[in-house]
Structures are given as C-alpha cells and as structure tokens.
Amino acid sequence: MSSKGLPSMSPLAGKDRAVVQLLLDAGTCPRCVLRFCSVGSQLLYRHPLQDLMKDLQEFLKNSQEKEDTVCLDVADPPCKRLRLEHKEEGAAELNHNGAIPQLPSAGNTALQSSAGRVCNVCLGILQEFCEPDFVKKVCQKVNSADYQFTSFVFSVSLPPQLSVRERAAWLGVKQQMRNLGLPLAKDDIVQLKEAYKWIIHPQLSEELGVPADGKSLFEVSVVFAHPETDEECHFLATACPDCFKPAKNKQSVFTRMAVIKALERIKEEDFLKYFPCPPSSPKNLCDALDIQCNNGAVFVAGRYNKYSRNLPQTPWIIDGERKLESSVEELISEHLMAEFKADSFNFSSSGREDVDVRTLGNGRPFAMELVNPRRIHFTAEEMKRLQQAINDSSDKIQVRDLQLVTREAIGRMKEGEEEKTKTYSALIWTDRAIQREDIAFLDDIKELRLEQKTPLRVLHRRPLAVRCRLIHSMRCEYIDQHHFRLRLRSQAGTYPGLARQGWLGTGSGLGQDGWRPESSGARPWNLGVIAKGPAASSELAQEKEREWERG
Template structure:
C-alpha cells in the first residue's frame, strides 16, 4: 500500500486533474519509499484513483490501511463537492516528467539499457546510474510546484520545493534494481563505472524561451553547447524569477505536452586507470614521445608507444596519456634504475588485474622490444602520479658523457675544472626544438663549491638537477 495520508488527498486529486502521472503524484506527495516507484504504473494509478474516490466517512482509511479520524465538517476536504475528475488517460503524456516516469520505468526499458551495456563489454562489479533530463523539465516542475503550493497554503500546510522527490531519483528507484539484476552488478552511489541514460524533448526551447526574455543574464551562448537552454542556466533563471512573474509568463499547472521524451543511446564510462613504473632506454634513435616536425614524423616508434601498446590492449582502453619524471634527448640512453613514468588509461573496459597478471604484462612489454625495458610496473592512484612530477624538479640526476678534445688532457686541466667555484653554463635553444621554441640563450643556476669527481681523462660526469645542467 502507498504511504499516503488524509492530508495528501486534495493534492493527489489536484495533480491527477492536472494530468500528472501516478509517479509524479507520489513525488509531490513527498513519498520517499523507493519500493512505491518500482510498482507497475497501472497498479499505482489504480490505487491513486481509489484513494481519491473514498467517501468522507467518520472512519476513513489512508492508503496505508490505518484508520484516520476525519476532521470536523467545517474543515473536511470538500471532495464530494468538486465535480472535477482526473484528466489523464493511459495515452496522455504527463505534463511534468514528459513521459519519463510513465514509459521508461518498466522491465522492458531496464533490459534495453542492460543489453546496451553488455554490448560494450565492460567488466565491473558495481556501477553508478546517471540520468540527464531535458532542461524544460525544471520549468514544468516549478510550475507544478506553484500549482500545488497554492493548494497546501489554503490548508495551512507547507510544501518546500526541496521536499519534492526529484524525477532523477524516482526514475533511479524504479529501474536501477532491474538494471543491476540484469547485469549482475550492484548499483551504488559511487562507482568507477558509470552508466548514463539520457532523454531529450523537441519542445525544450519553446518551454524555456520566456526565461531568456525575463532573465537574459542567465543565458549566454557557449561553443560547446548547441543550445543556450542548459539545465544549469534554466535552474539559475528559476531561482531569480519571482513567482508572480513566472505565473504571468507560464501556465500553472503546466500545459499538456504534444510529444513524449525520447531516450538517447545508453553510454558507459569507466574512470581512468593509472599504471606506473620505471623505464630504461637503450637505443640512441628512440624519442620518448612521437617526434613530429611540421606534420612529418621523424624516426619510427617512441618510448611511450612501446609501453602503452600492450597496456591499451590488455586493459581494452580507448586511449592513453603518458607522463614521466623529466625526459631525455632522442640520442641519450636511460640506464641505471630507470626513469619514473605513468600512463593514464582512458575509459578501460577491464580494470582489475592481480599482481601476477601485472607482472606478466610487464614481461610482455619487455619482450616486445629490445630498445626499452620496464620495471616495478604497478597500478597506482591519480594522486600518486603527482609525486612523480614533483620529483622531476627536486631529485638529482647524474649524466655521463664521452668527450673528445683536440689536445691531450693532463692533470693541470683537471685541476682547473676542480677549482671552479661558481659555474654557469649558457645554452642556446637546441636545433631539434627550434620548430616549437623561440631561439634564446638560457643560463643555468650557479654551482657553488662543487668538485668534479676524479675520472679518467676522457670520461667526466655532470650533475643535472631538473632541467638545468651544471
């Protein structure tokens, strides 16, 4: 039974007479029990009609079956004196939800959504259901609220706009359990896997046009939006417009709609997965990222492509973003413990891997090429990648270089280098990056009291901090 009280009877009658659907009636009666919205539409409507047709006997019952003592005659709801009957038939479109809570809350639509998700071949244990609605639904909701508000005010009651159950919530309560059951997954409030259901309506601009005239500051054209009547803009305008002005420009209750909402294609999106590790580069002909100059690619392959290709395949991701703690020139090898890197995998269709599978994935990358090798491969959080970028400027790297000179170097030359106290190096923009950087001379920070370690005459080390060579 529905948890309706005697005080709800005039509201139910008023809403049904306005053509509202059964679930919208429950919303404006502030019925917050999810099981009520999961019931079939026919059963709900039948029970609501029976509820308003009950006689005003001294011992009246509410919709929950409890006995209620009716107020004295002078305060009774005058239902039997109101000749108006509910206006909606089974084929009519609800003027508030525009059919969303009529036509899309049954098992057939839930299965349609589930089948669309299955076709996209995602692997998940839980999901969050998101819903997008036409912007003018907020206008119609506001109109209906003002219509009901007048009724409850006359009965010395109060109905806040925030007390009304939202269409999105009512829709979710009605279908998410069926969708979860079809997919074998829990539908929760927060999940990395998002299933989106959207609705559109052809009369959006017609319903919202008056708001653009009364609150022009709320509607500004944007490059990414096809229409100025976005949901946020409409909500902002409704907050500014007075009830009196709204009622002058828009009917209360809302007028009947000519067409129903249409459901958009169901879409799925999984939050990014981050894979981190360290890489060694053994080739002097391999850039870190694809090397493209004036639209022409130079050299074949790159470090990021060799690492990302097996990851994309295994996680079945739509794309990736590669980042690392600094970078090396194309002809410079990366030895030692390797350079830290992270790969953001966009919209992965598979997200869960155990340690053994990650180790196998690391071996797959290493076996795919002799130009690179990765180690310490692991799944990390987004926050962990920020620590890697911090280390790019703070940690010290050591570089080795082989030097040829026109004359032989003796011990006196090495003593001269060791005695340098403040060393500055001025570097012109390298030729290889002139196509994307201005020609300039950049100086490093001075190096104080630094003594080069003893080396053989042809082999010296330079210390590199961040991007400054000392």
C-alpha cells in the same frame, strides 16, 4: 482498500487531497504526484503505474467520503471543504488564464484524464522508462559492450526544460498548500532523478547481477531528450540574459545548469507571465538518445630502459610531420591498449631524455592512464606476461616492474621532480694547450645558477620561457694538454650539453667570457664536447678518436 493501498504505505493525509486532485487533473503521472506530496517511500514508487493510479483514486474517494460525513454531521461551522472553496475565491492568480483550477469532486475523471497521457512534469520518464522492457534494453547495451565490473553507478541526463515544468508544477502545488495554511519548500519535493533511481536501481541490479554503488567506477548513463518542448526554456534568456552565455564545446546555451541558475533568479510573477501553471501535457514521450557505459581509468606503472639513440620518448611530430617512426610511449602503449581494451591513454614519466640519449641502469619511472578500459582485472602473473610481450616486441626498449597502481601513486611519481639531481660526465677537447691548474677553478664552483631559455629544439612542445636551474658541483679530471673530463651534478631539467657553448646567446657557457682561465688577458677557450653521457656529437667524437689513433 487493499493492504497495499496508499494509506498504509505513505504519509498521504487529508491535506494532500487538493494537491493530488490538482496534479491528476493537470495530467501528472502518479509517481510525480507522490513526489510533490513529499512521499519518501522508495517501495511505493516501484509499484506498477496502474496500481498507483487506482490507489490515488481510492484515496481521493475515501477523503471525499470522510469530508462529506463531516459536512452532514456538523451544521455550524461549515465544513472544511466549503471554507476552502470560499477562501479560494480570493486567492491570487496562478494559471495562464488568470484563474486557479477548480477541484472537481472525487469519483470524477481524474483517472481517465491522466491514464494513457504523457506526464506533464516528467515527460514520461517515470512512466515508460521505468518499465522492464527499457531496463532490459539498457542491460543489453551494457552486456554487449563487454566491460568488467563488480558494481555500477547509474546516472541520468535530463532535458533542461524539465526544470521549467517542475517549477511550474511546484508553484501550483505551493499555492494549494498556501490555501490550506501549510508551507511547501522546493526541498520538500522528491527530486525526479532520485525517484527514478529508486525505481530502476533494483531492476538493473537484478538484471546485471551486481549491486548499485554510488562510489562504483563503472557508470551506466542514459541521456534523455524531448524535442517537442525544446523551446520551453527559451523565455529565460529574455528574463535572465546573464545566465546564458556561449561556451566552448556547447551546442546550446540552454544547459541544465544555466536553466537552473535562471530559475533561481526569476521572480514568481515574472515566471507566470511566460509559462502556464500547471504545465500542459505533451503529445510525445521523451527520447532515450543514448545509453553509455564508462569504466574508471586504470593506471599502470613501471620503469623503462631505452637502448636506441634514435628513439624519442613521445611521438616526435612537428607541424603535422612525423620526424621518427616510433617512440617509447608507442612501443609500450600498443600492448597495454590491446590488453586493457581502452579508448585512449595518457603517458607520463619522471622526467624525460633526449632522442639520442639512452636510459640505462634501473630505468626511468613511467605511468600510463588507460581511459575507459573494458578489462580491469589482471593477476600478477598476467602482468608479468604483458611485460614480457612488450620486451619481446622490440630491442629498443625494455620494461620492468610493470604493475597496476592507484591514481595517488602517479602523483607521488611526479612529486619532487624539481628537487632531483642528476650526474653527467663529459670528455672535453680544447684547441689550446692547458695545464692542470688552468681547470682547477672549476672544482671550486658550487651552486651555479643558470637562467636557461627553452632550447630551439624543444620549442615545438614547450613554451618559450626562462627557467632557473642549478649546477650543484663540478669536478675536473685532467687528461692531457687538450683533453679533460668534466663531471657535473645538476638539478633535474638542466641542459648540460648546452653548458659549454651557451644557449644561443641566452647565457654564458664554457668557452665564453664567463669561463676564461685565471691568467689576465687570456683568450676564451674553444671547447668541444667529445662525449657526454651519451655522445652529443658523434662526428666530432669520431674525428677526435682518429686524431688520438694517429697520435
């Protein structure tokens, strides 16, 4: 045997002969044979299939020659092989016909029986789908998608019936090892996915020019299916019905996890009643249904100013009808989506403003998650140009401090949202004449607790609920007998514009019973907010301004 043969590269020993012979006779490919013999040499799996088959055949031949020599030289006790055959006569039933397959002598038809056949365990995944032609097909799909990446992680989606076939093969191997007085646990077998990645990782890495990295954000995945054997796991639904329950967005109840769960529950003797051991060889290879690429999300953050009183923060659509033609979210996202070439996005911000409210000062913090972007690398100068493009596209908004951030930074933006405070200023008119002392009591109110229901105007996007909010302090500035300015410092999420008229019967507001002047028996004030932060009622404000001018 050449120096590349099995004995010098793997831990195969005499104890493995029975397993190798059993699997090859059943139509198992050489790489799956190595898996079931617990061979952990990654390099060995990368050898061509033809070479591995020849090495396995030579291993069987050498093992037989050594065994025959022992039989000739030692008359008593009988040779190991004879003892094994005698022991096998009383072994427990294993296969579908109630008999354990006999082991032909080495130099038999093992090579002919396995060569050119689809593996009865991996269904061809460790055969055709490890070849350079398939690797090139995967890389062509990746390159044509035009992603930016510096490493990759490779994932595989296997047909669920593979787990059933693997269990059947394992039961056969376990019985052979038991006949030799050796234990074999399921964990001793090299997993199919692991072996497949050992083989294909170096080829993909060489073809793509970047390393494989389990922590990479760029994922290349292959989805396999095998229609010919789709129904092989259906018997598990009869044996373990609790494991197969319909789920949303699932085309079939026979998912890989459900099948694995059922295989963990079913008893060996029950399994063997339904499924042949070893499994039969299929006629066809697996199908590579899809080759997919996915880049991890990129996060962009900044601050925006809004100068329009007719622009919602997010698209205003109620019952499928768009109320306004654009939004802050859309004005920003159209540029980011185009530059990052993402599939979709998720917009978030630190709070939100009403449609008729401007956002001035330093602006409101916002962030955008760009899902599956093709482009991920941007310099600081490129981000500045992108920011300028957004600002030049509309006079309704402006963006500042646009930058790439981490997912953790987005979480910090949302932290403490409930603890933030906001200050509002409102110019208020009252229909009855007032003096300074009539409104002085408002200055003494601290930590006023409000139980505000969701306003009708936002019920289309928020559930109906009662939310507790605090007005921390109020300060009044007397102007004349019918006007005063009220400044509120409130908890974020308070609706100060509703404080003067109440919440449509859900709580007291200015002008209701809870807001009478100190004098006994006085009627409630009829108040009107002339201007609040931004004006809450432009018609009322204009009317009051005309009165002042006449006045």
